[in-house]
Amino acid sequence: MTTDGTGSGTVLAAGCVLWRRSRTDGGLEICLVHRPKYDDWSHPKGKLKRGEDTLTGALREVEEETGYHCVPGAGLPTVRYLANGRPKRVTYWAAEATDGTFTPNNEVDRIVWLPPTQARTYVTHPRDKTLVDDLLTALHLI
Template identity: 70%
Template sequence: MSGPVLAAGCVLWRRAPEGGTEICLVHRPRYDDWSFPKGKLKRGETALEGALREVQEETGHRCEPGAALPTAVYVANGRPKEVSYWAAEAADGTFVPNDEVDRLAWLPPGSARALLTRPGDRVQLDAFMGTLRPGT
C-alpha cells in the first residue's frame, strides 16, 4: 500500500480596503465546494513550493508565505490525504475563472468560516486568526 496523497495550500488573506482582514476562498465546480486554494504536490516539489504554485494557479495571485498552519489529515476517495498549509498574504494578481476554479470570494473571517464546505478546514482558519496582530 502506498502512503498518503500529499497536497498543500494556503489560507490566503489580504488587508480589507475598509480595515481588517479578508480571506480568499475558491469554488471548485467538480466538487461544488468552497475551500482554501490547495492541490496535490508534483514530483520533487516541496510542500511550500506546491502551496505557492496552487495559490497562483487557482487564484491568479502571487503571495508571501507566513506562518505554517496545522496539517489537515483526512480520507479522500478512499485514500488518506495530508494537506500542509501556510498563512499567505496576497500580492499582485488577477483571478481568471477556469475549469478547476470557477469562482473566488474575498470574505471577512466569520463569513469565510461559515462558507467553508469542509468543517475540518475551520481548524486552519482559526489557527490563522491566532497569528494576526491586533489591527491586521
Template identity: 75%
Template sequence: MTGPGYDNDCVVQAAGCVLWRHSPTDGDLEICLVHRPKYDDWSHPKGKVKRAEDALTAALREVEEETGCRAAPGAELSTVEYYANGRPKQVRYWAAEATGGAFTPNDEVDRVLWLSPADARKRLTQPRDGTLVDELLARVLKHT
C-alpha cells in the same frame, strides 16, 4: 496518518494556503476561498505536490493557479489529514498574504470570494477547514 496497516507511500501529499489580505475598502482582514465546480465546494486553495517539489513551493503554485494571486508565505499552519476517494490525504497549510494578481475563472476554480473570517468559516464546505481560519487569526493578529 499512522497506524496498523497504514502505508505512508499511499498518502496523497498536498499543500495549500489560507490566503488573506487587508480589504481594499476598509482595511479589515479578508480570507480568500475558492469554489471548485467539480465538487461544488468552497475551500482554501490547495493541490497535490508534484514530484521533486517541496510543499511550500506547491502551496504557493496552487494559490497562483487557483486564485491568480501571488502570495508572501507566513507561518506554517496545521496539517489536515482525511480520506479522499478512499485514499489517505495530508494537506500542509501556510498562512499567506496576497501581494498582487487577478483571478481568471478556469475549469478547476470558477469563483473566488474574499470574506471576513466569520463569513469564511460559514462558507467553507468542510468544518475541518474552519480551524485553519482560527489559526490564521491567532498568527496574523499576534504580529500586527
C-alpha cells in the same frame, strides 16, 4: 500524483489560507475558492508535483487557483483526511496576497474574499473552518 514515498499511498498536497487587507475598511479578508467538480468552497490547495517541496507547491497552487501572488507567513497545522478512500495530507501556510487577478478555469470557477466570520460559515468542510481560526492565531488576532 505525489505520495509520501513510504508505500502508504498517502496523497501529499499543500495550500495556503490566503488573506489580504480590505480595500474599503482595512479589515482582514480571506480568499476562498469554489471547485465546480466538487461544488465546494475551500482554501486554495492541490497535489504536489513529483519532487516538489510543500511550500513551493502551496505557492504554485495559490497562483494557479486564484491568480494571486502571495508572501508566505507562518506554517499552519497539517490537515489529514480521506479523499476518495485514500489518506491525504495537506500542509498549509498563512499567506498574504500581494497582487494578481482571478481568471476562472477548469479547477476553480469562482473566488470570494470574506471577513473571517463569514469565511468560517462559507467553507464546506469543517477542517477549513478550523484553518480560519489557525490563521487568526498566527496573525495574533485571537
